[in-house]
Amino acid sequence: MPAALWRHRLNRASRLDSHLASPGPEAIMAIIYKHPALTDYFATVGVRATSPASEIPSICKPYELGRVIDFPKLDLKIDHAFWAALPTDQISRLKKLSSSPGAGDLSHDPLLERRLAEAHLPAGLKRRLKKEIVRLYERVLPVYEALFAGYRFTRRQVVWRLNTIHNENLHVDTYAAAHTDHFARMFINLDDQPRIWMTSWSLAELYARFGERIPRDLVEQSTPNQLHAAINQAAFGGRSTVWWDSQPRHVVYFQPGDVWSVDSRQVAHQIFYGRRAVSIDFFVEPDSMIKRKRHYLNFARLYRAGLLGAA
Numbered sequence: 001m002p003a004a005l006w007r008h009r010l011n012r013a014s015r016l017d018s019h020l021a022s023p024g025p026e027a028i029m030a031i032i033y034k035h036p037a038l039t040d041y042f043a044t045v046g047v048r049a050t051s052p053a054s055e056i057p058s059i060c061k062p063y064e065l066g067r068v069i070d071f072p073k074l075d076l077k078i079d080h081a082f083w084a085a086l087p088t089d090q091i092s093r094l095k096k097l098s099s100s101p102g103a104g105d106l107s108h109d110p111l112l113e114r115r116l117a118e119a120h121l122p123a124g125l126k127r128r129l130k131k132e133i134v135r136l137y138e139r140v141l142p143v144y145e146a147l148f149a150g151y152r153f154t155r156r157q158v159v160w161r162l163n164t165i166h167n168e169n170l171h172v173d174t175y176a177a178a179h180t181d182h183f184a185r186m187f188i189n190l191d192d193q194p195r196i197w198m199t200s201w202s203l204a205e206l207y208a209r210f211g212e213r214i215p216r217d218l219v220e221q222s223t224p225n226q227l228h229a230a231i232n233q234a235a236f237g238g239r240s241t242v243w244w245d246s247q248p249r250h251v252v253y254f255q256p257g258d259v260w261s262v263d264s265r266q267v268a269h270q271i272f273y274g275r276r277a278v279s280i281d282f283f284v285e286p287d288s289m290i291k292r293k294r295h296y297l298n299f300a301r302l303y304r305a306g307l308l309g310a311a
C-alpha cells in the first residue's frame, strides 16, 4: 500500500484519541520514542475498568488497521510483587501457561487446571496463582469483550508469558501451521519492571519494501503463512539469533500494569526486554471482522496477485 494512503487510513482512525481527555495522575502511560521514518500508528483509549460496556468504544476498526492501542486508565489492580517473584527459573513449566476461562464462569478453566497440574506447584502457590488469574479475568475481560464488540469468538485463549525475554529478532508473528481465524489480542504487563518493545514496519509496508527480495517462484508456490515467514527473513534475517538488521524502530516502554492491543501478525515487533506478561488471544471468526480482507493471511494473497495497494 502506498505510504500516503496508509497514513490517511490511520489518521482517520485516530479519532479514538478523543476518548482520552486527560491522562490524569493515576494513568499508566507507555513511554514511546517514535522513529521519524516510520508511520505513527500509536493511539490511546481512556477506558476504565469500571466503565459501563455502553460507554466503551469498539476498537475493532483501528485494531484491524494495525494500530497499537494503549489503555492508560485501565487500572487492573495487579499485584506486581506476586508476579515478579514467581519462581519461573526453578519451575520451567511456569514459563508459559495456556488457559481458557469459561464464558459463564471465569474460574471454570480445565486447560489451566491441566497446565498447573503438569507444573507440580506447591499447593499454596497453585491456589494463589489461580486466585490472581481469576481476579484479573474479572477486572479485564468485561472491558476486553466490550472493546472487541461485534467479533464472534470461536476460542477463548489466554497465554501467561512468565519467562524472561531478551532481544528477540524483529518479526511479524508467523506459525508452523497457518491459523485461519482472526484474533483479538490484548497484552498486559504483569511485572514490576517495564516491558520494552520495539516496533517497525507494518505487514503491508514490509511487502512493499522487501517483497522483491523473495524469489518469484517462491512467491508463487508458497502458502500465505510461508510467505509471511519469507518476508520476515527478507527484511529482518528471519531467525531469533539475527538481531542486527538496520531497519528503523519505535521504542516503547510498557510500564508495570500497562495494557495494550495490537495485531502482532500485522505490525513488526520485538521484545527487547520483558519478564511477566499475559496476552488475551481469543480467536475470532473472520466473517465477523469489520473488513474480512484485512485478515492477516490475505496480505500475502494480495501481494502475490499484485493487488496489495487495494488492501
Ligand SMILES: [Fe+2]
Residues within 6 Å of the ligand: 171, 172, 173, 264, 269
Ligand atoms: Fe511476536
